[in-house]
Amino acid sequence: MAKIPRNFRLLEELEKGEKGIGDGSCSYGLEDGDDIMMSHWNGTIIGPGHTVHENRIYSLKITCGEDYPDKPPTIQFISRVNLPFVNQTNGTVDPSKLPVLAHWNRNNSIETVLVEIRREMASFNNRKLPQPPEGSTF
Amino acid sequence: MSSTADAPASPSSSDIQINVKGPNELKLQITISTDKTVAELKQAIADKSDVPADRQRLIYSGRVLKDEDALATYKIQSSHTIHMVKGAARSATASTQPAAAQPLPTMQAGQNIHDPLTQLNSHMGYGLMAGLNPFADMGLNPNDPNMMQSMLNSPQFLQQMSSVMSNPAVLDQLIASNPQLAAMGPQVRQVFQSERFRQMMSNPETLRMMLQMSSMMRESGVAPGMGGFGGAGGAGAFPAPGLPSHARQAQGQDAQSPPALGAPPAGAGALPNPFGAFFPPPLGAAPSASPASPTGTPGAAGAQPGATPDPLGGMGMFNPALMQQMLSMWGAGGAGAGAAGGADPLGLGAFGGLGGLGSPPAPTNTRPPEERFEVQLQQLQDMGFTNASQNIRALLATGGNVHSAIEYILNGGGL
Secondary structure: OOOOOHHHHHHHHHHHHHHOOOOOOEEEEEOOOOOOOOOEEEEEEEOOOOOOOOOOEEEEEEEOOOOOOOOOOEEEEOEOOOOOOEOOOOOEEOHHHOHHHHOOOOOOOHHHHHHHHHHHHHOOOOOOOOOOOOOOEO | OOHHHHHHHOOHHHEEEEEEEOOOOOEEEEEEEOOOEHHHHHHHHHHHOOOOHHHEEEEEOOEEOOOOOEHHHHOOOOOOEEEEEEOOOOOOOHHHHHHHOOOHHHHHHHOOOOOHHHHHHHHHHHHHHOOOOOOHHHOOOOOOHHHHHHHHHOHHHHHHHHHHHHOHHHHHHHHHHOHHHHHHOOHHHHHHHOHHHHHHHHOHHHHHHHHHHHHHHHHHHHHHHHHHHHHHHHHHHOOOOOOOHHHHHHHHHHOOOOHHHOOOOOOOOOOOOOOHHHOOOOOOOHHHHOOOOOOHHHHHHHHHHHOOOHHHHHOOOOOHHHHHHHHHHHOOOHHHHHHHHHHHHHHHHHHHHHHHHOOOOOOOOOOOHHHHOHHHHHHHHHOOOOOHHHHHHHHHHHOOOHHHHHHHHHOOOOO
């Protein structure tokens, strides 16, 4: 099967992000609409309900390198968050600690990453982790 | 909004139609010029939904939209979707606490309904949130979940109650100290002095029965909507200034909670009010709580909470609608309904009056909640709830019950 080239793939994702497909719990879009390489993205995750994250909006930066989607994007939290896979000094997500990045396959998308991170927030171990004050950033 | 009016002012080319997706499957289509700011968009959304602009948080393409930015900043295009999240009001500070009391009914649903004390406290929490704590100077800590129990078990208290009621001087003082009671005229005294009333006051079994009844009531499906409403009733049962007794009568008649409390009308309005007609205005209901009342139990239930300071009041036993539910459940007649209505203002008085009596020697508790709930706060902290102010609010709302406080926090309360 023919591989979808990087930019086609990202264009598809961009459109999906703008149209807001999904329940809105995760959202993403290009940081700068004029970025023809479509490398730098913004993402938001709305904290899952019934957890410490409820009603919080977490912003993150997503960078899709040249090898995307063969290689996973790099993710960095802008909003401070306490999660085991997030570096507490600069907010970067450790790919080895987040299964979706560790076992990346090219069918995954920015959306899958955000959804997975959100799922991690709601996991038993993370749902009650003490969190820094809302609105603080790395 | 009207396109004809807007057309000359803004070129139609900058008008875009955006989809707004919000909580509870909310979907809106809004046509707006990209010159407009995010704040204006929020207002437009507020007009079309029930979410006030200051509680909206809009997200587009992975970014949280800032109020002061023009929509053009975000390069939003027609048919794009903006997600709306309902957050706490931006100015969520201690001073806006009364408004924040609104989430409480939701929390009610998540609570352990088998624990009557939880319910007591949750409604008290409501009252507290509204900034009403008339008992602070009374040396009673209404947040103490054990207060009610220990009072019920204390023969001194019951005895005191009984002797208080039989002392006409005390009654005078009590009545005089409460404008609502005073307004009710001589019947009040009659009621207070009635043998039956006194009996009820001094019978621990009756008190306990009432507790059970109320918990039963909650379980019987009156629950979630009642949550807020019961709270409202509870709050109303405080000798609240500015809530004249006739207003409370009216409250009974249309089963509406006082709007000042910010209690959601949902549920309240939906409650049937078959006994509305039995409340003869303005205070005809009062005398029917006197010994002549043929229905012992329901009447008792209504009159009783008056004797005991806060918890019962908070329980919503004063809530006329609840009383009616109860009465209809028990198949009691119109007289009973009258008694219930009468018991309401009555209870009010008894309770306001107690303040002046210097009732049971409970430890004074004017310490700040941080200190009072030190142990519980530490527990919450250890469990990973680090939002200290939320913890305090949760503990206040649940009367220091850590278990309920956790439920409360997990349901998003106190934020």
